[in-house]
Amino acid sequence: xxxxxxxxxxxxxxxxxxxxxxxxxxxxxxxxxxxxxxxxxxxxxxxxxxxxxxxxxxxxxxxxxxxxxxxxxxxxxxxxxxxxxxxxxxxxxxxxxxxxxxxxxxxxxxxxxxxxxxxxxxxxxxxxxxxxxxxxxxxxxxxxxxxxxxxxxxxxxxxxxxxxxxxxxxxxxxxxxxxxxxxxxxxxxxxxxxxxxxxxxxxxxxxxxxxxxxxxxxxxxxxxxxxxxxxxxxxxxxxxxxxxxxxxxxxxxxxxxxxxxxxxxxxxxxxxxxxxxxxxxxxxxxxxxxxxxxxxxxxxxxxxxxxxxxxxxxxxxxxxxxxxxxxxxxxxxxxxxxxxxxxxxxxxxxxxxxxxxxxxxxxxxxxxxxxxxxxxxxxxxxxxxxxxxxx
Amino acid sequence: xxxxxxxxxxxxxxxxxxxxxxxxxxxxxxxxxxxxxxxxxxxxxxxxxxxxxxxxxxxxxxxxxxxxxxxxxxxxxxxxxxxxxxxxxxxxxxxxxxxxxxxxxxxxxxxxxxxxxxxxxxxxxxxxxxxxxxxxxxxxxxxxxxxxxxxxxxxxxxxxxxxxxxxxxxxxxxxxxxxxxxxxxxxxxxxxxxxxxxxxxxxxxxxxxxxxxxxxxxxxxxxxxxxxxxxxxxxxxxxxxxxxxxxxxxxxxxxxxxxxxxxxxxxxxxxxxxxxxxxxxxxxxxxxxxxxxxxxxxxxxxxxxxxxxxxxxxxxxxxxxxxxxxxxxxxxxxxxxxxxxxxxxxxxxxxxxxxxxxxxxxxxxxxxxxxxxxxxxxxxxxxxxxxxxxx
Numbered sequence: 001x002x003x004x005x006x007x008x009x010x011x012x013x014x015x016x017x018x019x020x021x022x023x024x025x026x027x028x029x030x031x032x033x034x035x036x037x038x039x040x041x042x043x044x045x046x047x048x049x050x051x052x053x054x055x056x057x058x059x060x061x062x063x064x065x066x067x068x069x070x071x072x073x074x075x076x077x078x079x080x081x082x083x084x085x086x087x088x089x090x091x092x093x094x095x096x097x098x099x100x101x102x103x104x105x106x107x108x109x110x111x112x113x114x115x116x117x118x119x120x121x122x123x124x125x126x127x128x129x130x131x132x133x134x135x136x137x138x139x140x141x142x143x144x145x146x147x148x149x150x151x152x153x154x155x156x157x158x159x160x161x162x163x164x165x166x167x168x169x170x171x172x173x174x175x176x177x178x179x180x181x182x183x184x185x186x187x188x189x190x191x192x193x194x195x196x197x198x199x200x201x202x203x204x205x206x207x208x209x210x211x212x213x214x215x216x217x218x219x220x221x222x223x224x225x226x227x228x229x230x231x232x233x234x235x236x237x238x239x240x241x242x243x244x245x246x247x248x249x250x251x252x253x254x255x256x257x258x259x260x261x262x263x264x265x266x267x268x269x270x271x272x273x274x275x276x277x278x279x280x281x282x283x284x285x286x287x288x289x290x291x292x293x294x295x296x297x298x299x300x301x302x303x304x305x306x307x308x309x310x311x312x313x314x315x316x317x318x319x320x321x322x323x324x325x326x327x328x329x330x331x332x333x334x335x336x337x338x339x340x341x342x343x344x345x346x347x348x349x350x351x352x353x354x355x356x357x358x359x360x361x362x363x364x365x366x367x368x369x370x371x372x373x374x375x376x377x378x379x380x381x382x383x384x385x386x387x388x389x390x391x
Numbered sequence: 392x393x394x395x396x397x398x399x400x401x402x403x404x405x406x407x408x409x410x411x412x413x414x415x416x417x418x419x420x421x422x423x424x425x426x427x428x429x430x431x432x433x434x435x436x437x438x439x440x441x442x443x444x445x446x447x448x449x450x451x452x453x454x455x456x457x458x459x460x461x462x463x464x465x466x467x468x469x470x471x472x473x474x475x476x477x478x479x480x481x482x483x484x485x486x487x488x489x490x491x492x493x494x495x496x497x498x499x500x501x502x503x504x505x506x507x508x509x510x511x512x513x514x515x516x517x518x519x520x521x522x523x524x525x526x527x528x529x530x531x532x533x534x535x536x537x538x539x540x541x542x543x544x545x546x547x548x549x550x551x552x553x554x555x556x557x558x559x560x561x562x563x564x565x566x567x568x569x570x571x572x573x574x575x576x577x578x579x580x581x582x583x584x585x586x587x588x589x590x591x592x593x594x595x596x597x598x599x600x601x602x603x604x605x606x607x608x609x610x611x612x613x614x615x616x617x618x619x620x621x622x623x624x625x626x627x628x629x630x631x632x633x634x635x636x637x638x639x640x641x642x643x644x645x646x647x648x649x650x651x652x653x654x655x656x657x658x659x660x661x662x663x664x665x666x667x668x669x670x671x672x673x674x675x676x677x678x679x680x681x682x683x684x685x686x687x688x689x690x691x692x693x694x695x696x697x698x699x700x701x702x703x704x705x706x707x708x709x710x711x712x713x714x715x716x717x718x719x720x721x722x723x724x725x726x727x728x729x730x731x732x733x734x735x736x737x738x739x740x741x742x743x744x745x746x747x748x749x750x751x752x753x754x755x756x757x758x759x760x761x762x763x764x765x766x767x768x769x770x771x772x773x774x775x776x777x778x779x780x781x782x
Contacts, residue, residue: 004431011427012639015418027406027608035726036402037708038715040395070461070610073638077626089509108628108637115627118480212639217418219461219610219641234626235468236506237499238728246499247464248403248603248726250610253644317428324429335426335639337629 005372007330009213009305010157010190010363015256016215022259023217026252034249035238044251051258055209055222058265059199067223067244068254072189072210073108075223076151078244079185079206080112082231083149084121089232092148095120100142100150100182102126102134103348106157107337109187113151126152130349131298132161136171143175143182153187154195154207157334158345158361159297160306162195169203183229189213189221193264194272194304205229209261211253216260220253271366276304279364282373283307289381294355296346305364310346311384312354319360319383326379330362396763398721400604400696401548401581401754406647407606413650414608417643425640426629435642442649446600446613449656450590458614458635459645463580463601464499466614467542469635470576470597471503473622474540475512480623483539486511491533491541491573493517493525494739497548498728500578504542517543521740522689523552527562534566534573544578545586545598548725549736549752550688551697553586560594574620580604580612584655584756585663585695596620600652602644607651611644662757667695670755673764674698680772685746687737696755701737702775703745710751710774717770721753 006014026047032040034048049063056063069075080099088094094116101113103125113123124142126134134152143150150172155162165186172184184203189210191197199207207224211217225231225244237246286293286309296308311319316332323330333343346359362376397405417438423431425439440454447454460466471490479485485507492504494516504514515533517525525543534541541563546553556577563575575594580601582588590598598615602608616622616635628637677684677700687699702710707723714721724734737750753767 006431008424008427008429008431012422012424014420014422017419020418027411028408029405031403031405032720033399033403033726036399036720036722037711038399038720038722040397040399040720041726070465071638071641073628074461074626077628081626106628107630108626111627111630111637217641217643218639219644235465235472235499236502237464237468237497238726239498239502239730246468246502247462248609250462250608252608253610320428329423329427329429329431331427331429335424335432335629339630 002327005328005368005376007328007362007364007368007376009365010361011331011335012212012218013215013365015217016260016263018263019216019256019259023252023256026255034251035240044249047251047255048249051254054258054262058261059197059224061199061224062227064242065224065227067225067241068249068257069221069223069245071212071219071221072106072187072208075208075210075221076106076108076187077112078223078234079208079231080109080116080149080151081234082244083183083185083206084116085232085234086230087148096146097121098144098147099123100126100139100147102128102152104128104132104156104345105151105153106187106189106334109151109153128348130351131301132156132159132349133298133301134163134168136164136167139168140171143171147175147182149183149185151185151187154191155303156297156345157190158343159308159349160303161297162301162303165202165204173203190303192261194268194275197265199224199226206231211257211260214260214264217253217256220250220257222257272304275364275366275368278368278370278373279305279307281370282362282364282377285373285377289377290384296349296351296355296359307362307364308346309360310355310358311360312358314358314384316358316360319380322383323376323379328376328379330360332360393718396719396759396767398719398753398755398759398767400756401752402722402726403603403609404606404756406608407651407654409654410607410647410650414643414647417646425642426631435640438642438646439640442645445649445653449652450588450615452590452615453618455633456615456618458616458632459640459648460612460614460636462603462610462612463497463578463599466599466601466612467497467499467578468503469614469625470599470622471500471507471540471542472625473635474574474597475507476623476625477621478539487537489513489515489535489538491515491517491530491538493519493543495519495523495547495736496542496544497578497580497725500542500544519739521742522692523547523550523687523740524689524692525554525559527555527558530559531562534562538566538573540574540576542576542578545582546694547688547736548581549734550699550740551581551694552688553692553694556593556595564594581694583652585659585666588656590615590617597622602648602651605651605655607648608644611641611648613648663695666755666757669759669761669764670696670698672761673753673755673768676764676768680768681775687740687742687746687750698753698755699737700751701742701746701749702751703749705749705775707749707751710771713774714767714770719767719770721751723751
């Protein structure tokens, strides 16, 4: 089989061997229902609670602040719609509630807010600067007395821009004063492998984690809900997960998520540095070979594994398909916006049409070598300029 | 290791070997995001659509009528809250909408309706007869001109009673006349292994399927949505599953669900007959040994693997724990009602307190032998009467 150089880790990652091993006993042997009072049930319950402990430890928080969900999309929905549900239950009218998010959030955040707008809520979508960072002053101005939730992703899934979460949290806390609200939610789906997740220092109230971005399984994730933060469930049933997420706990996937998270957090700074070196090499090499390439997103405040650039004049989808033929997997934008013909994230950077219409996203992992990058850049050059010799 | 006789299949089932094998390539090899345009993405997409086809074929329906979900609880939520969401979007006021369900539904159905009541809807909870069956005349009387949804489970998860789904569907269709509503939803989570799932003959509009009850994985299921039936999503994001269920498709679990379903449907009548024989043997033997045992639910219209009975005077939880010590796994009631101290389903049968407070649920599978049953009955006898000799 031809070697595949997988540079689409922002889309989804393979499941780690250790994660598969951790899940294995829970499919057909210790397969009990965690709500059963029998030994099999207790064993399953123990596995779920051990997984919760593992994730809590990585966040330096308590287990009862970790709710397991069906992945990043569900975590984002639970955080946003769940916060609204609680306020409505407490008597708030949705048309009185104000929300702040950004124009470059993942679709699972943006579409929640569009739904809230349909229901009558007021939502401010903050623009971003040309580097993809939000303007803190703009955020400060946007917060009103009836702002109940601010949701800003830790790291963007397309251009990798890392937002100043601590500063955002400070602004939110400042606006809050003695009040309980607004809450601050961050989608940290893309942050799991490379960024600091010390919740205490980040200062967030709600944080989304996703299995499939950290070499864990798809369709399992978690929502950090700080003690004292009130959200309501968005689906209903057996009342598992302290009532926040009904349905039999997905024991194997939860165990897998915890193992993936534990491994991801181990030496993440070292891994981040290693990946960043190769990514920087990629960008330097690319600039030499294809000088018309333009970086999308910030040079510094960026996921170490992300490289998003435009090459004016190219057809990005065709380029992705040609690279795919050559064994290099990348993408043009988020897989969750498959119907759109351009990246709304790159569009939000205020760049020209030819930049917006020619963006490519590469997302590396720690196994990618400089040799892989040499090969990828060569292929990219050949696709764009024909089979001439690269410099 | 001591042999375990697992008689709690209504709670959850182990994953079949063939299902594990089917899922295997999709964890770490063909792990692509089905929304990616690359070969890996196409491969993943193909696997998801093949799985959809498999399930559709088993239902004798079309693939576009099958929506993958995160399990039975989510399917039930999507059917009920999704139908409401669509009507609200079309301008209906929730307080004008009327719903019909029964008092013995699974918590994931009941709690949806309780939530709808909190939001102002009118819900009729039909009682059941002493055998657990609903009264069709009562249903007919309950349907009003503003009834928009009837939700009645195919087979009860505690007492195994199989409702006359075709007749219920006829009543609903009759009430509908030329109108589009009411829809008829059935939770078929417990039906997957043993009952007819020919949707055309059943006449349902929406049907819930669950992986973990048919030797498939937990946290994956499907909702059959008949063409022309309108429901709205209840979570928001990338718009996967024709907009009904956002989030990256859980490729391995979806493939596993389809394999489990395919195997479950193969010769299900033969399997049902085999299991029923052992179950009937169980009940006969039990009646001889413990004459005070009283059957809960109907003798005939019953899941072939379900035996639910009360033995007045026993402490059912203690009995379950003693049986568990002896290697026999069963339960007192639904694991999803872990906080309740009695079965609301057996309570709904209108029986005396001592029957309600002494119910045990056994749910067999096709591997259980008469010898296993002999052992189980003997142990049960010993637990109740002390270590005397059984007859």
